[in-house]
Amino acid sequence: MKQFSELMSGQSLLPIIQANTPGEGVNIARAMANAGLQLVEVVLRTDSSLDALSAIKQEVPELTVGAGTIINARILDDALKAGADFIVTPASSPGLLGAVGRSGVPVLPGVSNTADILLALEYGFPEQKLFPASLSGGAAFLSAVSSVFRGVSFCPTGGVNADNKEDYLKLSNVFAVGGTWVAKPEWIKNGNWEAVTNACSQALSQSV
Numbered sequence: 001m002k003q004f005s006e007l008m009s010g011q012s013l014l015p016i017i018q019a020n021t022p023g024e025g026v027n028i029a030r031a032m033a034n035a036g037l038q039l040v041e042v043v044l045r046t047d048s049s050l051d052a053l054s055a056i057k058q059e060v061p062e063l064t065v066g067a068g069t070i071i072n073a074r075i076l077d078d079a080l081k082a083g084a085d086f087i088v089t090p091a092s093s094p095g096l097l098g099a100v101g102r103s104g105v106p107v108l109p110g111v112s113n114t115a116d117i118l119l120a121l122e123y124g125f126p127e128q129k130l131f132p133a134s135l136s137g138g139a140a141f142l143s144a145v146s147s148v149f150r151g152v153s154f155c156p157t158g159g160v161n162a163d164n165k166e167d168y169l170k171l172s173n174v175f176a177v178g179g180t181w182v183a184k185p186e187w188i189k190n191g192n193w194e195a196v197t198n199a200c201s202q203a204l205s206q207s208v
Contacts, residue, residue: 004106004127005153005175007064007086008039012169013203014155014178016068017042017052025052026059028183031193033060035200041088041178043068044075050082057083066105073099080105090131092116097123108155112136117149126151129178134159139167146173162203 008014015032017040019025025042032040040063042053049067056065066086067079076099079087086106089096100107101123109120110131120128130136133156137144142154156168157178165177182199186192 001104002106004086004108004155007106008176011037011039011204012176013037013182013200014157014176015040015182015200016157016178016180017056017183018045018180019048019052020046021048022051022055024188025049026055027191027193028188028196029056029060029063029065031196032182032200033063034197036204037063037200039064039066039086041066041068041086042084044079045069050078053079053082053084070096070100072096076100076103088129090129092120092123094119094123097125101125114145114148117145117152121149121152127153127155127175130154130156130158132158133168139164139171142168142171142173146171149173162199165203 015037017025017028029040042049044067053065053067064085067084068088070076070087070089087100087103088108090110092109092111108129109125110129111117111120153173153175155176155178160177160179161181168174168177182203183196187195
């Protein structure tokens with residue numbers, strides 16, 4: 001099975017899609033693809049999230065599409081049936097790590113402290129998501145743990161934005177950052193897909 005970073009193929013931005021309808025999800029995803037992105041995460045936070053994931057897979061086939069906000073085996077099963085190419089969790093537990101480890105797709109488990117990092121590592125996940133990054137110590141925390149967990153690399157999300165993403169990306173143990181700042185709610189509400197494309201393009205061009 002591929003590591004999560006391999007799936008990203010050098011893409012340093014993990015863009016997060018939160019869609020209220022399948023059509024909205026497709027429009028966001030297409031706008032992101034127009035910026036050159038190859039991979040997106042659909043967070044399962046709305047009633048239409050799973051349908052949006054499936055619609056994006058069908059309508060924007062060039063994208064690798066994963067599911068986020070996976071917190072138990074039932075939601076994991078629903079996401080895999082919807083066609084998720086990868087799985088992202090907001091937190092880690094022995095039960096959840098065991099389930100996602102058997103999923104057969106790349107997984108990015110969520111951690112927020114050193115105990116979580118060790119637990120995920122024990123379950124075979126050297127690539128992890130720090131969440132919520134800004135409330136879990138941010139770039140300073142990741143810098144501090146780099147010498148302790150030398151084989152672990154991170155994709156921080158939660159409070160990451162255009163102003164601070166480079167603080168994370170310059171760290172040797174960060175391979176990407178995730179966030180919603182490239183698809184602001186007001187842009188989605190107004191159907192301003194060009195703004196999404198422009199924000200994603202800018203994020204990619206500024207990445208170190």
